[in-house]
Amino acid sequence: MYLRYLEELDGSGQHTASSDALATLCGTTPAQVRKDLSFFGSFGKRGLGYPVHELTVRLREILGLGQAWQVVIVGAGKIGSALAEYRGFRQRGFQVVGVYDKNPDKIGRPWGDAAVRDITELDHDIATQRVDIAVLAIPADDAQEIVDRVVQAGVRAILNFAPTQVHVPAHVAVKTVNMAMELEGLSFALTNRAD
Amino acid sequence: MYLRYLEELDGSGQHTASSDALATLCGTTPAQVRKDLSFFGSFGKRGLGYPVHELTVRLREILGLGQAWQVVIVGAGKIGSALAEYRGFRQRGFQVVGVYDKNPDKIGRPWGDAAVRDITELDHDIATQRVDIAVLAIPADDAQEIVDRVVQAGVRAILNFAPTQVHVPAHVAVKTVNMAMELEGLSFALTNRAD
DNA sequence: GTGTGTGAACGACTTCACAGCC
DNA sequence: GGCTGTGAAGTCGTTCACACAC
Numbered sequence: 064m065y066l067r068y069l070e071e072l073d074g075s076g077q078h079t080a081s082s083d084a085l086a087t088l089c090g091t092t093p094a095q096v097r098k099d100l101s102f103f104g105s106f107g108k109r110g111l112g113y114p115v116h117e118l119t120v121r122l123r124e125i126l127g128l129g130q131a132w133q134v135v136i137v138g139a140g141k142i143g144s145a146l147a148e149y150r151g152f153r154q155r156g157f158q159v160v161g162v163y164d165k166n167p168d169k170i171g172r173p174w175g176d177a178a179v180r181d182i183t184e185l186d187h188d189i190a191t192q193r194v195d196i197a198v199l200a201i202p203a204d205d206a207q208e209i210v211d212r213v214v215q216a217g218v219r220a221i222l223n224f225a226p227t228q229v230h231v232p233a234h235v236a237v238k239t240v241n242m243a244m245e246l247e248g249l250s251f252a253l254t255n256r257a258d
Numbered sequence: 259m260y261l262r263y264l265e266e267l268d269g270s271g272q273h274t275a276s277s278d279a280l281a282t283l284c285g286t287t288p289a290q291v292r293k294d295l296s297f298f299g300s301f302g303k304r305g306l307g308y309p310v311h312e313l314t315v316r317l318r319e320i321l322g323l324g325q326a327w328q329v330v331i332v333g334a335g336k337i338g339s340a341l342a343e344y345r346g347f348r349q350r351g352f353q354v355v356g357v358y359d360k361n362p363d364k365i366g367r368p369w370g371d372a373a374v375r376d377i378t379e380l381d382h383d384i385a386t387q388r389v390d391i392a393v394l395a396i397p398a399d400d401a402q403e404i405v406d407r408v409v410q411a412g413v414r415a416i417l418n419f420a421p422t423q424v425h426v427p428a429h430v431a432v433k434t435v436n437m438a439m440e441l442e443g444l445s446f447a448l449t450n451r452a453d
Numbered sequence: 454g455t456g457t458g459t460g461a462a463c464g465a466c467t468t469c470a471c472a473g474c475c
Numbered sequence: 476g477g478c479t480g481t482g483a484a485g486t487c488g489t490t491c492a493c494a495c496a497c
Contacts, residue, residue: 064439067421081478090423093478094468101480109479110475126442127449134441145340151421151438157445196444219451220444222437226262226346228285236447238440242417243346244259245433246329247321249391249415250352252431254322256414276456288456289490296458304457305497 064089065100066122072115081112131156132195135188137209139164139172139179142224143200147174157196161188165205182209189216196220203227210237259284260295261317267310276307326351327390330383332404334359334367334374337419338395342369352391356383360400377404384411391415398422405432 068088072080082093082100089096100106100113103125107113123129134157136147146152147162162174165182172179180188188194197213199206199221206225213221214235223229223239231237263283267275277291284291295301295308298320302308318324329352331342341347342357357369360377367374375383383389392408394401394416401420408416409430418424418434426432 064423066442067439068423083478088423090425092468094470095466097479098467098481105480107479108475109473110477112478125446125449127445128442132441132445132448141340141343145336146437148336149437152441155438155442157438157441195448196441220448222440222444228259228263228283230285234451236444236451238443240435240437240440242341242344242435243350244262245417245435246327246347246352246391247261247323247350248433249417249431250322250327251320253327253390253415254320256429256431278456287490289492290488292457293459293489300458302457303497304495305455307456 065096066119066126069113069115069119069122073119077115079108079112080115082107084112128156131158133158133160133193134196134198135159135161135163135185135194135213136198136200137163137182137185137213138200138224139166139169139174140200143198144174146198146200146224160192160194161185185209186212186216189213189218194218196222198222198224199229200224260291261314261321264308264310264314264317268314272310274303274307275310277302279307323351326353328353328355328388329391329393330354330356330358330380330389330408331393331395332358332377332380332408333395333419334361334364334369335395338393339369341393341395341419355387355389356380381407381411384408384413389413391417393417393419394424395419 065085068085069080082096085096086093106118106121134152136143136159139162143162147159152159162179163182163185164170164179169179170181197218199209201209203225206223206227206229210221210229210231214231219234220236221229221231223237226241226243228239229237260280263280264275277288280291281288301313301316329347331338331354334357338357342354347354357374358377358380359365359374364374365376392413394404396404398420401418401422401424405416405424405426409426414429415431416426418432421436421438424432424434
């Protein structure tokens with residue numbers, strides 16, 4: 064989050080930014096900003112603030128954004144297709160190297176300069192080319208099976224859009240995005256708001 | 259999350275579930291389950307566990323899922339369109355009552371039995387029909403402006419897919435889903451993993 | 454015996470507040 | 476005077492452990 068706003072400031076020619084300024088942008092507190100950043104080092108100058116450009120460079124390094132991570136998307140439905148063409152990914156160095164589906168109607172359908180591939184080829188493809196991250200845009204019932212397979216094939220990071228909890232060994236990182244659950248959270252907020 | 263798994267258990271004819279069983283399903287701990295549920299009441303029976311069906315009913319009430327919330331989607335790009343047709347929403351009682359865009363090429367394009375509407379009509383439409391939740395699938399630069407407008411028009415809950423922090427008055431609930439940021443979190447995990 | 458509900462202990466994260474440097 | 480970096484204090488959430496109910 065800090066990186067996003069620092070890049071914005073950097074783009075607008077800002078050379079320096081105080082914890083106060085960053086806090087306002089990010090919707091947090093100055094003390095929080097200072098503690099967070101100090102975890103990784105002493106970047107700021109007392110009386111001045113943080114050097115914007117320098118800090119963006121350091122944060123990119125810390126986040127590992129120096130390299131182009133290779134991503135496969137599993138599930139060529141509405142969400143999967145939207146993700147496959149989402150610009151934000153490539154812009155930030157995430158290369159979509161393949162889209163997979165199990166539905167014969169969808170396999171072979173053109174996608175970019177390539178085509179949607181058969182999910183049965185996924186294991187082989189992961190073994191052949193490097194795949195760093197698997198994005199799952201599939202039904203809940205299929206999620207755990209696919210997770211097991213990509214983990215078995217060597218993938219160490221998963222972004223899961225299936226509305227279910229998935230279980231992985233400790234060395235694998237998972238982030239789950241559950242849109243229906245987010246909406247239910249809003250439903251709760253609306254129901255229990257202090258009118 | 260508990261509701262999701264309780265429904266599954268209910269569907270499979272399970273009458274009762276222990277905090278231990280729920281914890282395993284949800285990837286948490288038994289103590290956590292008991293504390294969470296006890297916040298809303300004493301649902302369980304000692305020595306038995308929680309009554310599955312009864313608890314799903316109560317949780318739906320608590321979450322406010324009894325009524326059909328009306329949702330508008332702003333932004334008819336890839337993500338917005340995917341969301342507009344996402345079944346999970348309607349299944350859980352969220353009715354998409356309109357899709358809006360500012361791009362003349364997209365306005366009027368068919369969507370369901372209706373069409374994508376001009377974003378300038380949004381304020382008027384919200385005033386005319388009830389709109390409970392606005393889902394934002396638009397570029398970061400447009401997000402705050404649209405937020406201000408829908409809040410002004412009376413919307414009290416926002417699901418934000420724009421990759422930016424948005425600021426709202428205290429009575430408005432916002433959930434932000436930032437997919438690029440999730441991927442960057444995975445990049446960090448991959449970079450700093452204990453190989 | 455089994456498994457909840459819950460105060461008490463614990464741990465993690467946030468905020469405070471100020472010394473130190475620009 | 477302004478603003479960071481950071482121990483100390485405070486707060487919040489999680490885990491423990493056990494009395495109690497079934």
